[in-house]
Amino acid sequence: MHEILVTLTTVVVIGGSLALNIIGRAGWGARKPKFTQPMPNPVPFVVIHHSESPGACTTTSACIAAMKSMQNYHMDHNGWADIGYSFGVGGDGNAYEGRGWSTVGAHAPGYNNKSIGICLIGNWMYALPPDNQLQTVHQLIQYGVDQRKINPEYKLVGHRQVTATDCPGDRLFKEIQNWTHFTPKP
Template sequence: MVFWFSILSSMDTNSPVVVLVQCEQKDSKCQRLSNTIAVFSVFVLSVICMAVVITKLKETNKSFPNTRKPLHSYPKVNDNGTLQIISRDEWLAQPARNKTTLQLPVPLVILGNTATEECSKKAMCLLRVNTIQSLHMDIRRWDDIGYNFLIGNDGYVYEGRGWDNQGAHTKGFNSRSLGVSFLGHFVHHLPSERAFVALKLLLEEGVRAGKISEDYVIYCQRQLRSDLKSPGQELYEEIMTFDRWKEYGQEV
């Protein structure tokens, strides 16, 4: 029986070493051993090469700091104490079929929630508002989105029917109120702090611009409609602590 070994090496100690075994063709056992060693050697060589490549890539990445920016790089909201209202054009609103003008200033602000998924990024809130309008107009056959304004956890206010047009949020009260709804459910938790700041700024602007009475009263939808649980319990209990909130029938 004849054995011979071929060793591949170099001066680089990291280079792999491959051992090949050749037998006489008549010795089948030896031939199988030779084939097994050859296959195993190729596998080991591949693993070592991959490890070397990965190590080199890691070293290269360390040399170049990550300068990639987020896809959606929006400015921080309300940090400078200003109201930021996203117009209907920006969220690609459908034109209203019909409009009924409000008699301003309105004495009531009615708060609720949309009972949809929440959103904390502007891009997702834009989609949420657009979807709500489609539900109201295409499924319920309303003239427009039901709310005057909507507020996301991103801290932006989204224009619905706006300051001057009657909403379709609380039957029996739409003609003398503005309907403002938080995007989400809020049964077991509250909207973000930015959302509350946005509401405060919106109401202050409404009074300043003569859209809301100076002695306005805040109600929640669930106070005025027994078939609604809007806003969710956690948010409702928070709103009940607002200075302008009243029990139904106590408006000035």
Template sequence: MIKSTVIIFLLVSCQVLLCAVHKTPGNKLLLENLRPNIISRSEWGARRPSSVRNLAEDPAPFVVIHHSDSDSCITQAICQARVRNFQNHHMNNKNWEDIGYNFLVGEDGNIYEGRGWGKHGAHSKPYNSKSIGICMIGNFNNHNPNAAAVKAVRDLIEYGVSLGKIQENYTLLGHRQTTQTTCPGDSLYQLIQTWPHWSSN
């Protein structure tokens, strides 16, 4: 009886220890396995921001999905050119400090670092200080992004939660839910309503 009790105790202790390891954001091995392919600012040729602000709420309680309402891209070279164009437009024409989004995702399956984690964006005025804004490159009014882009976005959100940069109980929204716009396109908006954490509120 005592022997079996000790064995059960040891098994439970090991299980608790394993769970603790897997839930710890600092676990480098786990985070490395979860890390999606993020193309850094230096890799895509970003300009320096004119100023940088941190999120007022960090980790972010919201994730806001956008589309760029532009041509899509299926190669890294074209996607990087698109992202540079977006940054130039945002900084030169809109006089923003930097590209508006925290991250951008192409149909090449890559994620492009915009302002990055923990940074105040310029993608949805009511939510800029408390959200991670993710823009899917393309126009998704009449069709969905391809499987590679969808997987990249979902992997990025999961990675953000694991890093402690997105709250575990985050709320997922389409841009049109935060301001008057058709973004992120009718098809993409229908799609994200099937994802975990999407809220109609």
């Protein structure tokens, strides 16, 4: 029996070319949140995370499984209302809608109501995510700025800068320090 994968996606045109594929909650089979809290846009922060576990995914079906795993853990183990992140980004080059642009997350204490939390699926302690995954993160942030969901003067931080954690991994944290808008002191 062959698996049929149906994804509901938004393809965003940036600069005249197809650049960003966002798979909505229905597309990855997200559970209904227990409740939501609206978040005003544009937000002044973007917080970068890694999943550590589940590990890196390179196919859409594996990335969907990772999103479901994270949501189940966050809701069933942590007791949260939903997956904590605003978006997940997989090694398949897709962005996956978590709580989205305008819902308060559960990813960075003190910043949940004023940031977009982006989780790069995988453990990035020692290795750098693949180029397509990094490119998708850049495109997602730019799309958020273009849509007035993220302030054009946003500050980009790693999760470890706002709470005691190793997230987003040593190698990824070193990388994001070179990104536009990175701030050493949030």
